[in-house]
Amino acid sequence: MMLPGLELKNPIMPASGCFGFGKEFAPFYDLSELGAVIMKAATGEQRFGNGTPRVAESASGMLNAIGLQNPGVDAIIEHEIPFLREYDVPVIANVAGSTVEEYVEVARKISRFVDALELNISCPNVKEGGVQFGTDPALAKHVTEAVVQVSQVPVYVKLSPNVTDIVQLAKAVEEAGASGLSMINTLTGMRIDPKTRKPIIANQVGGLSGAAIKPVAVRMVYQVYEAVDIPIIGMGGIETVDDVIEFLLAGASAVAIGSANFKNPLVCKEIIEELPQALRSYGFTSVEDVIGGAHRETATTGVLRT
Amino acid sequence: MMLPGLELKNPIMPASGCFGFGKEFAPFYDLSELGAVIMKAATGEQRFGNGTPRVAESASGMLNAIGLQNPGVDAIIEHEIPFLREYDVPVIANVAGSTVEEYVEVARKISRFVDALELNISCPNVKEGGVQFGTDPALAKHVTEAVVQVSQVPVYVKLSPNVTDIVQLAKAVEEAGASGLSMINTLTGMRIDPKTRKPIIANQVGGLSGAAIKPVAVRMVYQVYEAVDIPIIGMGGIETVDDVIEFLLAGASAVAIGSANFKNPLVCKEIIEELPQALRSYGFTSVEDVIGGAHRETATTGVLRT
């Protein structure tokens, strides 16, 4: 499978922030088996992130407010990317920042060492920068243009679901030159503990991920697929091979798996192994055959039921 | 407890669309035990709603696209309200429409027969009208003003979570004269069935409700509580008495329970019975004591843990 900048053995990759820089998962399986790896966000300088607690549990999901903790773009290039480069797997850098200048700096530096960028304009967990770029189409367009200009590799823009009109955002970044989209990031949420009477997460709000958000993610992928001509990496609540097929049918060309890696560190590998058989059982001949299928299917429900 | 137009025995009420007009739940318990009843949406004329399937299951939640099926405001006044009026319980009418004129007509007619209106500008399941009033602050303000003007009872505006900035919407309807807010309606979502390759719901998209959306709802109530001076009826994923306390701490003055009535038709009654003991066990002396508590609490976590 070919996507801009990426030659994928399969459409499965771990989502940014849920896989570190790969090292912690390497003892569990060979990272070369993955379609690609999306690294944890990189910013211009080292960041220490938010206070703890940083995670909270919710029904079929979790909240997180890590706050873009990372060692900074230079340290990532020097200490993290070489490890991933030992594997036969495309590497995608997740690019974050508080200002357009920071995004541009990170993109310029890191794009020489990776196969594609995922432009993170949707992190809800930092006070300044990040998410407003993802909720205002004009700002989204502006930062995308700037990053596309300096990047040596294709740029996928990661969209926030916390918006009234996701299609408008998607079109804005497509116009700005994005080679692809990555969606969705987390929904902003909060948990309050009746015992302490306070938000569980130190940052008060956090990003909701996991199976709970899958219907919102599938809906957004479906809507955006009809409106843009660039490929979509779909994510949000994927836990099983059926979930992967649901995203592909909605219009994703590949998928990323985030929080499910915490439930089961082997989840990506297991789904990759199950995928061929699952495709056959639903009557598909290839992954390409599935992509966007829900937009084409006209048979009546009864026909395919047994 | 007093809220505009409502004298509540307790802060628990069934949410609109999940309780019909009460008749179906009357065999399970005495409706007079409820804090209030929020009726199914009323429109100007009878509506037949969307095609079936209208519901789909998701992780810790469900999608629905009923499409505002209802017998029309006149039939509701004639055939449904009298039944509820036999109980000692405040009745709230959920007012829907496709145009400002329809909202105004429904509100004018029905407000003489109920204790408060819940202005539904947030139904995601009808093609025209409904949700755009809930996503554009100027439109929201306009329809609220018009309805407040003709209503003989206080108007609670029901907000949609499918927006970039919920606070902006809340402020707009407060300015327009809303006596309270009701939040949240459902998040727009989709499920696709790998077997049929099509969206499960005939309407394609539906509204996500249930425990899955609770963190989003709590976050929105928390943010809006800080920005407005009118009371909030909180809802979205409430299933237990702890969930009720979580919404009250976030800033809700009362709560509504929706889809959980389908899992357990006795859920409202059971939570009403459990509430006094739960309040005591967390050290509260009254419901009022809890409302907005998360905004005031400053003790360190350790103190209240045992």
Added chain:
Amino acid sequence: MKREWMTIIEHEPIARNTFRLVLQGTIANDVREPGQFVHIQVSNDFYLRRPVSIAEVDREEGKMTLLYKLMGKGTEELSNKHVGDTIDVLGPAGSGFPLDEIDSNHALLIGGGIGVPPLYQLAKQLHEKGVPVTSVLGFQSKEEAFFTKEFEEYGDVRVVTNDGTLGHRGLVTDVLEGSFDTYFACGPTAMLRAVSEKLDGMQGYLSMEERMGCGIGACLACVVPANDEKGYRRICCDGPVFDAKEVVLS
């Protein structure tokens, strides 16, 4: 109608992917008509309940039999339950076949696949009433067939399979000939439509299916268009059984 934790007292496979489940509890005492169903909360992992017809009931003993087929995750999880486990049941739900109103000299029962179960209690009660019964039972193949012997206790049985591995090869609509005055059908909507077209003019009752929310008539998830001013019926409470002239099969 009530919510109750019923106890599983028997649970066994009876055909390919098909199980027989016997539940004990007071909901069984409340069953009024054949064709009613129960709304089952399989476990906390599922947000919605699953509707399953009551295939047989012993009101005095407080026992009811369900026959169900594995169709997805919920029924699969149900099949893992053991004798002695309890299960969250809402019921008895819906209006069944209006036996009291029915005056028939020869009844034709038509069941397709997992539409067969509610007809079993119906056959039994028609037989008790002295009405001669002919049952047409359609399955995909021999492996999927069940209860064909049991139906014989209450009258003639015509078995049809898609692949001909048991009984007649073809569709239930191939073998509806005879001098019947009333029919009762349960199965996929496509089958119900074919049957009602073929038997147009005869008094008929259809048991319908739709995805449900509440199961008690409050949410309007389960509607089917109707031929009158009201314009619709709720399958969960106005049905699942309807007079064939009452509803519009789309």
Added chain:
Amino acid sequence: MKREWMTIIEHEPIARNTFRLVLQGTIANDVREPGQFVHIQVSNDFYLRRPVSIAEVDREEGKMTLLYKLMGKGTEELSNKHVGDTIDVLGPAGSGFPLDEIDSNHALLIGGGIGVPPLYQLAKQLHEKGVPVTSVLGFQSKEEAFFTKEFEEYGDVRVVTNDGTLGHRGLVTDVLEGSFDTYFACGPTAMLRAVSEKLDGMQGYLSMEERMGCGIGACLACVVPANDEKGYRRICCDGPVFDAKEVVLS
């Protein structure tokens, strides 16, 4: 580290709201140090795993003991599991007490409440190494106390309860006097801070707690500020045990 379905071979209450759980499986063979933990998926109803310390391990027999207290829904659900059930475990996780590096003439172990468990395997291995051990075990009350006898097998024990119903009345920090050269503490952060201030200057190791996501070092949920250029440590893999000088207790 691996993911494995371990079998429950013993499960019993040992104090108020406190349980002893013995698991069998190959994860036990892999345990390296006292103070490591396992990350438990209690059931499908819970999205996050729960970290629980390994209180005792028998590597040869492939058995490990956990001691846990009911603190919420996850531990409550765990307490409903029966002998013979299997449970989804990730482990052994984290770095424990670095026994090989430790050269002590008299070790002081300080455990508060449910911080006591990891010290038990530590006491045992220090004892085997020939290091004299004094254990200070703090509980809220007599009903909450556990394993005080068991610790006596490996050295002196000083029991402290908040309400004085067992041993000394007060806090663990009241009874730390003695000629110790190394201390090992596990308990609430407030206790760890008090202990490390009181024993400032002595070589010390702290076992810490934080809400976790992955439990394997990938998500950065579980960080604690550190005194060096890196600026932080991950409790789940750099810890949970740290040199007291390494981390900043806020």
